[in-house]
Amino acid sequence: MGVVETVVELLYYLALILGSVMILAIIVSVVITVIVALLLAYSFKTGNVLFPNLMISGLMFFDSPVKTIFRTFGVGEGKIDRIGINLKNRAICPAFRKTPFNRRAIFVPQCLRSVRCPAALSPEGIMCKDCGACNISEARKKAQTLGYKFFIVPGSSFIVRMIRQYQPEAIIGVGCLCEVREGLDMMHRSKIPAMGVIMDRAGCVSTTLNWDKLYDVMSLSEVPLDGGNKQETTGTDTSAEKSTTPQ
Numbered sequence: 685m686g687v688v689e690t691v692v693e694l695l696y697y698l699a700l701i702l703g704s705v706m707i708l709a710i711i712v713s714v715v716i717t718v719i720v721a722l723l724l725a726y727s728f729k730t731g732n733v734l735f736p737n738l739m740i741s742g743l744m745f746f747d748s749p750v751k752t753i754f755r756t757f758g759v760g761e762g763k764i765d766r767i768g769i770n771l772k773n774r775a776i777c778p779a780f781r782k783t784p785f786n787r788r789a790i791f792v793p794q795c796l797r798s799v800r801c802p803a804a805l806s807p808e809g810i811m812c813k814d815c816g817a818c819n820i821s822e823a824r825k826k827a828q829t830l831g832y833k834f835f836i837v838p839g840s841s842f843i844v845r846m847i848r849q850y851q852p853e854a855i856i857g858v859g860c861l862c863e864v865r866e867g868l869d870m871m872h873r874s875k876i877p878a879m880g881v882i883m884d885r886a887g888c889v890s891t892t893l894n895w896d897k898l899y900d901v902m903s904l905s906e907v908p909l910d911g912g913n914k915q916e917t918t919g920t921d922t923s924a925e926k927s928t929t930p931q
């Protein structure tokens with residue numbers, strides 16, 4: 685057999701192996717996609733979550749094909765995202781609960797403010813003046829009483845900067861469906877336990893939130909309050925706080 689024939693035969697076997705590996709990868713991907721889709725469908729029906737960690741990874745890596753399957757059955761993307769966020773919250777909840785309050789941070793979007801908000805922008809985000817025109821003031825006080833760092837977010841890069849600066853060990857992120865989904869995936873990759881709270885009405889201004897949902901997540905803890913409780917002042921204009929103390 686000549687050299688040319690040998691090379692051709694080697695290339696043939698190489699192509700055969702590569703083709704087999706690709707076909708195997710496609711089959712494995714289809715099987716995982718179907719398993720994740722079936723587990724999601726089970727969650728839709730029953731409200732129970734099986735294998736949450738597998739589902740989180742499956743949703744992260746097979747987001748598009750899973751959504752394509754559900755679209756075929758008339759299930760909207762929004763509903764799938766909500767279920768996905770719910771799953772991620774449930775999966776991460778045990779690690780979140782173990783983190784002391786004073787090592788956690790909360791990020792709320794600036795669109796939750798009143799349109800008449802007098803707060804100014806600072807390097808630490810929007811500094812609430814406790815004017816009382818929106819619920820952020822009350823939420824901030826509750827959070828800081830527990831020991832949280834509390835930030836009103838002026839833009840997405842701000843969150844990364846504050847995480848680098850303060851290195852919280854757990855996070856609560858408030859936002860619209862898309863922001864919360866992307867934020868949780870980002871935190872999952874960074875291995876920071878993060879809980880997402882979705883706003884009731886999204887938009888650029890005057891968005892709304894069921895604040896009780898935030899307070900419920902905020903109070904999740906296995907750590908006693910005096911095991912690390914500490915008042916923080918991030919996210920507020922302290923001069924304004926002194927001048928607006930209730931009479």
Ligand code: SF4
Nearest residue numbers: 801812813815816818
């Ligand atoms: S309570 Fe704070 S965030 Fe809300 S409108 Fe007043 S100053 Fe702005």
